[in-house]
Amino acid sequence: MKKVFTRPVSLKNAVFHYCPGCGHSIIHRITCEVIDELGIQDRTIGVPPPGCSVFAYYYFDVDMVESAHGRGAAVATGIKRAYPESIVFTYQGDGDLAAIGTTETLHAANRGENITAIFINNAVYGMTGGQMAPTTMLGMKTTTSPFGRDGKLEGHPIKMSEILAQVEGSCYVERVAVNSPANIRKAKKAIKKAFQNQIDGRGYSLVEILSPCPTNWKMSSVRAWEWVDEVMSREFPLGVIKDTTGKRSAD
Amino acid sequence: MPKMLMTGNAAVGEAAIRAGCQSYYGYPITPQNELTEYMAANLGRRPGCAFVQAESEIAAINMVYGASVAGVRTMTSSSSPGISLKQEGISYLAACQLPAVIVNMSRGGPGLGSISAAQSDYFQSTRGGGHGDYRTIVLGPGSVQELADLTHHAFELTDKYLIPVIILGDGMLGQMMEPVEFSHEAPEVPPVRQDALRGAKGRPSRFVRTFTSNPPDLEEVNWSLFRRYQLLQKNEVMWENYMTEDARLIVTAFGIAARIAKGAIKQARANGLKIGMFRPITLWPFPGEQLKALSKKTKFFLDFEMNMGQMIEDVKLSLEGAGDVSFHGRPGGVIPTPSEVLRVITRIYYQKGLS
Numbered sequence: 001m002k003k004v005f006t007r008p009v010s011l012k013n014a015v016f017h018y019c020p021g022c023g024h025s026i027i028h029r030i031t032c033e034v035i036d037e038l039g040i041q042d043r044t045i046g047v048p049p050p051g052c053s054v055f056a057y058y059y060f061d062v063d064m065v066e067s068a069h070g071r072g073a074a075v076a077t078g079i080k081r082a083y084p085e086s087i088v089f090t091y092q093g094d095g096d097l098a099a100i101g102t103t104e105t106l107h108a109a110n111r112g113e114n115i116t117a118i119f120i121n122n123a124v125y126g127m128t129g130g131q132m133a134p135t136t137m138l139g140m141k142t143t144t145s146p147f148g149r150d151g152k153l154e155g156h157p158i159k160m161s162e163i164l165a166q167v168e169g170s171c172y173v174e175r176v177a178v179n180s181p182a183n184i185r186k187a188k189k190a191i192k193k194a195f196q197n198q199i200d201g202r203g204y205s206l207v208e209i210l211s212p213c214p215t216n217w218k219m220s221s222v223r224a225w226e227w228v229d230e231v232m233s234r235e236f237p238l239g240v241i242k243d244t245t246g247k248r249s250a251d
Numbered sequence: 252m253p254k255m256l257m258t259g260n261a262a263v264g265e266a267a268i269r270a271g272c273q274s275y276y277g278y279p280i281t282p283q284n285e286l287t288e289y290m291a292a293n294l295g296r297r298p299g300c301a302f303v304q305a306e307s308e309i310a311a312i313n314m315v316y317g318a319s320v321a322g323v324r325t326m327t328s329s330s331s332p333g334i335s336l337k338q339e340g341i342s343y344l345a346a347c348q349l350p351a352v353i354v355n356m357s358r359g360g361p362g363l364g365s366i367s368a369a370q371s372d373y374f375q376s377t378r379g380g381g382h383g384d385y386r387t388i389v390l391g392p393g394s395v396q397e398l399a400d401l402t403h404h405a406f407e408l409t410d411k412y413l414i415p416v417i418i419l420g421d422g423m424l425g426q427m428m429e430p431v432e433f434s435h436e437a438p439e440v441p442p443v444r445q446d447a448l449r450g451a452k453g454r455p456s457r458f459v460r461t462f463t464s465n466p467p468d469l470e471e472v473n474w475s476l477f478r479r480y481q482l483l484q485k486n487e488v489m490w491e492n493y494m495t496e497d498a499r500l501i502v503t504a505f506g507i508a509a510r511i512a513k514g515a516i517k518q519a520r521a522n523g524l525k526i527g528m529f530r531p532i533t534l535w536p537f538p539g540e541q542l543k544a545l546s547k548k549t550k551f552f553l554d555f556e557m558n559m560g561q562m563i564e565d566v567k568l569s570l571e572g573a574g575d576v577s578f579h580g581r582p583g584g585v586i587p588t589p590s591e592v593l594r595v596i597t598r599i600y601y602q603k604g605l606s
Binding site: 041042043044045047050054057060061062063064065066067068071074075076077078079080081082083085086087103104106107111 | 273274276301303305306307309310311313314315316317318319320321322323325339340343347447448449450451452453456457458459460461462
């Protein structure tokens with residue numbers, strides 16, 4: 001019998017701890033598919049953060065090192081500079097990359113560190129129980145913005161991808177989502193390109209992924225998928241934000 | 252090999268390169284900039300080596316963490332306010348049992364403080380420094396030559412015990428120039444640790460982490476660290492006894508303060524006073540038994556530090572009540588002269604009736 005669907009080799013045979021409807025498990029899977037397809041499992045080092053994906057090393061069958069909150073880009077810099085043959089990716093949430101780790105992220109991008117960042121934007125701090133994130137929508141109620149996020153008091157949803165696209169050292173920035181089969185396919189393509197850029201030595205690549213968090217959004221999984229389309233992607237438009245690889249792309 | 256005239260900062264850099272340090276990450280702060288500059292000029296372009304001027308001390312220590320995970324010898328340096336920022340990373344290094352060398356050319360505090368030499372970071376260095384139940388190995392050099400020698404030793408210790416090493420210098424040691432001799436040549440092929448994360452090639456994938464949702468697992472990590480700390484206390488303490496044989500009053504001092512005290516003690520001896528000195532070289536583990544042994548010869552001690560009295564707590568703990576400990580200190584980056592220390596020594600010597 002012909003096998004048409006199977007677990008990626010670089011995804012461990014483990015049960016995800018993520019909530020039903022969460023985007024992390026989808027993103028883990030497609031990232032592992034990319035690692036398999038590029039044949040880089042034996043030289044990939046992943047850098048997961050504190051947050052819901054802190055246990056990513058139970059799922060990814062590649063070498064991994066836990067980073068302090070927000071410091072993923074600096075840790076990845078240290079690994080890549082010490083061992084340039086490695087393929088290094090950070091896996092960071094919005095609190096990690098867009099709040100506490102803004103400095104490390106921006107400067108790693110500006111130095112053109114030859115690494116890949118997978119940036120999960122779900123508009124809340126998930127693991128700590130749904131507090132306001134830097135990417136929380138205006139008017140959105142969270143446990144620390146119980147009256148709805150007010151731009152005058154709590155600032156505005158920060159667009160890290162657009163900011164990171166501004167610096168010379170980033171070569172590729174794209175925003176995708178994992179709320180439909182079509183979007184998941186696009187997300188995988190973007191992740192693959194971001195890893196390929198590193199293999200080709202092009203510099204800093206980032207894929208921002210709008211990812212549903214039904215638990216903290218207090219929605220059903222189906223409604224959360226719709227909300228990504230109806231609300232989140234209006235504030236954070238999907239698409240390629242920067243691509244300097246142009247026709248020089250390997251594929 | 253001929254002696255070279257170097258600043259303490261440059262000597263640390265040269266000794267680190269000769270110890271096989273392959274990556275350095277730093278951020279400018281006085282009085283240690285010569286070290287960062289030395290590494291920029293002499294390490295950054297060496298084949299297989301890395302130098303990054305990081306965007307902050309926090310980033311620098313996390314780059315060190317990454318380099319250590321990848322198995323190479325790595326170092327960062329800073330001075331007091333910057334070392335405070337590095338504490339997060341040092342706690343993670345300690346938790347993950349990753350080797351690294353961290354140099355603190357300390358200056359006056361608290362706050363931004365002064366840029367002058369001080370020893371106010373003794374507590375921070377010897378009590379772990381960051382959050383959690385851990386220690387680092389702390390070395391307290393007293394000359395440029397010793398800075399160079401202890402830098403080499405630091406890389407050996409950190410690799411052997413998988414515990415971060417702090418070299419606690421100060422602004423004066425870092426800035427002053429002295430002749431220095433290096434006992435090692437840089438290795439042609441720098442060492443790479445066996446347990447490095449370099450991809451799961453020919454072996455199962457591995458991970459390095461600190462977080463656990465199961466407290467008993469973390470307790471076991473803590474006990475495993477503790478057992479290594481006991482080994483360090485047993486095997487790795489370093490100290491110097493100076494003219495203690497017939498001493499009636501023993502000065503306890505470390506680092507540059509010991510250097511100043513030595514000048515005072517020489518003069519006191521010339522004046523006929525029987526003074527000696529006990530100088531811990533490993534500040535943690537503290538050579539407590541070796542200090543206690545001296546209390547069989549005399550009961551009188553004078554602790555001298557360039558702070559308001561920090562090492563004195565270890566001195567008293569070690570003596571376990573077997574000594575009468577006086578104190579003289581100058582905090583804030585004020586550097587006392589040997590004649591000032593001589594006056595204090597002389598006063599205490601006669602007040603205690605030791606003549």
